[in-house]
Amino acid sequence: MQNIEPMTLFGYEKLQAEVKNLKMVKRPQVVKDIEEALEHGDLKENAEYHAAKEMQRTIDGRLADLAEIIGKAKIVDPRELEHTRISFGSTIVVTDMDSDEEFTYTIVGGCESNPDLGLISFGSPLAKQLLGKEEGDEVKVRLPGGEKEFEIDEVKYVEIVFETH
Numbered sequence: 001m002q003n004i005e006p007m008t009l010f011g012y013e014k015l016q017a018e019v020k021n022l023k024m025v026k027r028p029q030v031v032k033d034i035e036e037a038l039e040h041g042d043l044k045e046n047a048e049y050h051a052a053k054e055m056q057r058t059i060d061g062r063l064a065d066l067a068e069i070i071g072k073a074k075i076v077d078p079r080e081l082e083h084t085r086i087s088f089g090s091t092i093v094v095t096d097m098d099s100d101e102e103f104t105y106t107i108v109g110g111c112e113s114n115p116d117l118g119l120i121s122f123g124s125p126l127a128k129q130l131l132g133k134e135e136g137d138e139v140k141v142r143l144p145g146g147e148k149e150f151e152i153d154e155v156k157y158v159e160i161v162f163e164t165h
Contacts, residue, residue, distance in 0.1 A: 005072040006088050006122055007109030010162050012075050015111055019066050022059055030056045069111060083157045085134045088122055092130065093154040097138070102153070106160055107131070117161065 007015075030052055037049035078089020086092055091106040105120045107130070113121040120127050129141040130152070137152045 003072055004074045005069055005109060005111075006074050006076045007112060008078065008089070008160065009075055010160075011109045011112040012070070012073055015066055015070055015073070019063065019070070022063055022066075027056070027059050027063075030059060078157055078160070081157070083155055085132050086130045086152070086155050087132075089157060089160065091154075091156050091158045091160075092152060094130075094150040094152055097149040097151055103150075105130075106158075108160065108162075112162060114162070117164065119160070119162065 033052040034049065034056065037046055037052055040046055040048065043049055076088050078087075081087050081089055083090045086107065088107055088109075091104065093102060093104050095102050103118075105118050105126070107122055107127045108119045110121040110123055113119050113124070125143055126141060129139065133139055133152055133155075135152055135155050138149065139152065140147055140149045
């Protein structure tokens with residue numbers, strides 16, 4: 001089975017814009033930097049040359065990563081999904097049963113996640129354990145920081161805000 005990477009159109013366009021920027025702006029600039037550094041002569045002690053080559057490897061590596069992610073991308077419109085159970089694009093309100101603290105999360109694609117905004121990756125440990133659950137369920141989840149028990153207070157779809165201006 002092919003490994004798919006669900007994401008919204010926002011996430012897909014964000015990745016495409018990054019690829020375009022890397023190919024059209026950053027990489028050509030690095031090639032120019034390498035050419036200029038070569039003019040300085042001795043490569044053994046040419047810090048500019050080595051820094052530019054390292055940057056080129058970093059950019060090429062990121063382009064390869066992006067090509068793989070985009071190749072697995074499946075654009076999902078969360079407005080079209082049922083949100084009676086937790087699924088991609090669901091916004092959920094949970095209460096930590098130990099601390100009574102309330103948290104709101106929205107499940108998004110990996111490239112769209114932003115924990116500061118409550119956007120958690122579809123592939124994150126928390127999201128994986130919440131998928132398919134519904135309002136009123138109590139769930140024990142294993143997280144890197146230990147086990148937590150949550151009550152699911154609400155499962156809904158709301159327009160996803162990916163960035164704050």
